[in-house]
Amino acid sequence: MTLEEFRDEMNAYWQSAAKEAESLKDPYITLERVRALYGKFDADERRLADQVIAEWTVGGADGRRWDALALIDELKIVSAAPALRELASRLVRGTEPAAAHWAERATRIADDLVRRTS
C-alpha cells in the first residue's frame, strides 16, 4: 500500500470514528479508536501511520491536531518531531487563540522525543 492509499484509509477511519464520537457526545472516542487501530499495525504499517499522524498535527479545529499531539506523545512517535517543530513555528507566527500554549506543548513533546533518541 502506498503512502497516499494509507493516508486515505487513515483519514477515512478517523472521519468514521469522529462521527461516532459526535453521536455519543464523547470526542475522546476518536483517539481511542485510532489508538486501537495503531495497535493492530505491523512495523511497516506503523511507519506509514507515523507519517500520517505527523501530518495531522497541521489539522485545524476539528480535533485532529489534538488527537495527533496526544497520539505522538503517548506512542512516542519520534519521526513526528520535525512536524511538531514546524507546528510550533507556525503557531507562533499565527493568530490562533492560545497559540502559545499549543506551540509550547508541541515543542515540549518534540524535545521529549529527541531526548529519548539521544
Next chain:
Amino acid sequence: MVINNRRALGPPVFFCLKGILEMAAQIFPTVPVAQAAAAPWPDDSDQFSIRIDEMFARKLDTEFAAGVRGLLHDPETGLSSLSGEAALEAIAGIYPALEALRQRTLSEAIGPRQRALVEPAINTRLDWAAGAIGRLAESATVEVDDASVAERIAGLRQDAETSWHDPAWLKKLGRTTVTELRWQGERRGWDEAETETRARAGLSDLYASAVEAAIAKDLDGAASLLAHAREAIDPARRETIDHRLARARENGFLREVDAALSALPLDPAAPPALDAFAARTVELTPNDATDEVRTRLGELAAHAQRRAERQWHRRQAEAGIEALDWLQRNPTGSWLGLPPDLRDWLAPDQVAGLETLLIDGRLRTDPDLFERLDREMVYEPDDFADRDLDRQRLSLDDQDHARFAGAQKAVADGATDPAFACWRLARLGIDRALDAEGIDTFEPEAVQVPVDPSNASATQAGPADEGPTPPFADDPNIVRVGGGSNSTRRGGGHPLTPFEQMRIVSFQSALNAIRQLEPGNRELSYIAPRGWVPAERDVARVQEELVRARQRVASSGNSPSSSNDATASNEAFHYTFRRVQPLIEANGLRAGSYATTTSTLSPLQAHIDLALPPNRGLPGAIFRIDLNGLRGAGFEIPVPTRVTRSYGMPGGGHEMQFPYDIPPQYLKVIK
C-alpha cells in the same frame, strides 16, 4: 419254515401286518431267518399267542413309525424343519439315530415270532425314510448352492457399488455375474430361456446398484454410468433410477440454495424477514425449474428463514449474556468497552437492563416481564419450558432469574419442585380470588398493577387514568395526593423499572433545584403515597416549573449559582469519564467537547438532563472550564442551548459545544 409261519398267520392276522410282511419278502427275501442261537420258535398252533405277538409287533411298528416321523418331520426338531447347511449337517446324524431307533425297537420284540414280524416292517420304513432323507438332502443341497450363488452375486454387486467409476472393472464383474448365473441354471436344470432371464436380471441388478451408489457420490458420474449401462438395466429399474437421479439433482440444487440462504448475514437490527430469503431464492432459481422444484424452493426459503430467525433470537440472547459477563468482569467499564459487534446485538430492553446494572450495580426485574413469565409458568408450562430465559436475563434480577430457571427445569424434567408447586398454588389462588371480585388479571392494566396479597388496597388501586386535572389542582392550599396523568402506584413485591427509576431521579432533581431557587414554590407542596412513581408528564411539569423559577430568580436580580446564561457566566462544566481525565489534564479539552451550565448534576442526572445516549455510560468526572479565561485569551464562548428530548432521555438541561481545543490551564477537575 418262514413260509409256513407266514401262512400260519392266515386271514385273521391284521391286514396291515400281512402287507408289510409281503413287502419285506420282496425287499429282504431271506428274512426273517431264525438264528441258531435264537430262542425256540413258539408253537404256531397256539392262536392266542400268535395274536399276542401280532399285537405287540403292531405296537412296536407303530412306535417305530412315530419315531421315524419325529426324526424326519417333527415341525420343530425334525430334519424337514431345517434347510440349507443346517439340514445337510443334520442328515449326517440322522442315520445313526435311525439305526439306534431300529435296534431299540427290535430289542423290545419278545421272542422270535415278534421279531420276525417287526423287523421286515421297520426295515421297509427305513427304506422309505432313506428316500425322504435323500429328497431332503437334495433340497438342502440346492438351497446351499442357491445361497452360495446369491452370496457370490451380492459380493459382485457390492464390488460394483464401490467400483462404479471403473467401467472396465464393472464389465468384468458383469461377465462374472452372468457366468455364475448360467452355471447355476445348468445345475438347477433351468431351461435356456429361464437361465438367460436370470442372467440378465443379475446383470441389471449389478449395474443398477453401481449407478445408485454413484448417485450418492457424484451425480455427473452417475449420469455417465447410467448412459453407458442403460441397455443392461431392466426398464422398470431404469425408470426408478432415472427418477432417483432427477430427485438427487434437485436435492443437490436445493442443498446449494440452502447453503446460500444459510450464508445470508444476520442483521442485528431486526430478525431476518422472509422477503429477503424469498428474493435470494428467486435469484438462485433457474428459469427452467419445474413447478415442483419451485414449490420445494418456497418451502426451503420459509424453512431457512425460520432457522435464521431462531439463530437471530439465540444470538441476541447470547449477546445479552456475553455483555453481562463482560460487565461483571469489567465493573468499572463503560459501554465503549463492549465489543461493537456485541453491542450491536443488544435489544433496547437488554440495553436498559445493562444500564440498570451500571447504575445500581445489580440487575432489576421488569415487573411486566415478571408477570408475563409468571403467568406463563403457571398457565402455559409447555410454552414456558421452551422459552429462552437467556433472552430475558438482563430484565430479571438474579433471584427471579434463578427462580424461573429452576421452575423451567422442573417443568421440562417433569419433576415436582416443592417451591414451584407452592408458588403455582398461591398464584392460582390469587387469580381465583380476583376473578371472584370481577377483576380480570389477564387485562393489560391489571398487569401494570402487580398483585400484593398482603395489601388489599393495591389490588383495587389500579393506575390513574389519563384524564382531566384533579379538582383544585392549581390551588396551592390543596395538598395533592397522587401524581395524576399516568403515574403509577407500585403495589409492592416488584422492583422499579429503570425508566421509573430515572423518572424519579429526574423528578427529584428538578424539585431540589426548585427548592434551592424558591423554597415556597407550590410544586414542592406535593405529597405522594408510598411507592408513587412520577409519570413523564409529571417530570416535564416540574422541569418547566424549574425553568420558570430560574427566569423569575434571574429577573429579580437574585442570580443563582447555576445560571443558564453561560455566555455571561464565568464557568461551564464538562462531564466526562474518569478514564479520560488524565488525558484531558495533559492535553486539554478536545474540540467538539460539550459542557453544561451546572456542576451539581449527579452522573445519572447528567445522563438524563443532557439526554446522553443510553449506550454511552455514566460520566464520573467533572471539569470546570474557566470561561473568563477563555474570553481573555480571545476564544469565543458558544451559546448554551436547551437540551431537547433524545435517546429516550427527557433532556431539559443546557449544553454548549466547544468547536476548538481548550488548553489545560483553563480546566480544573472538581470531581
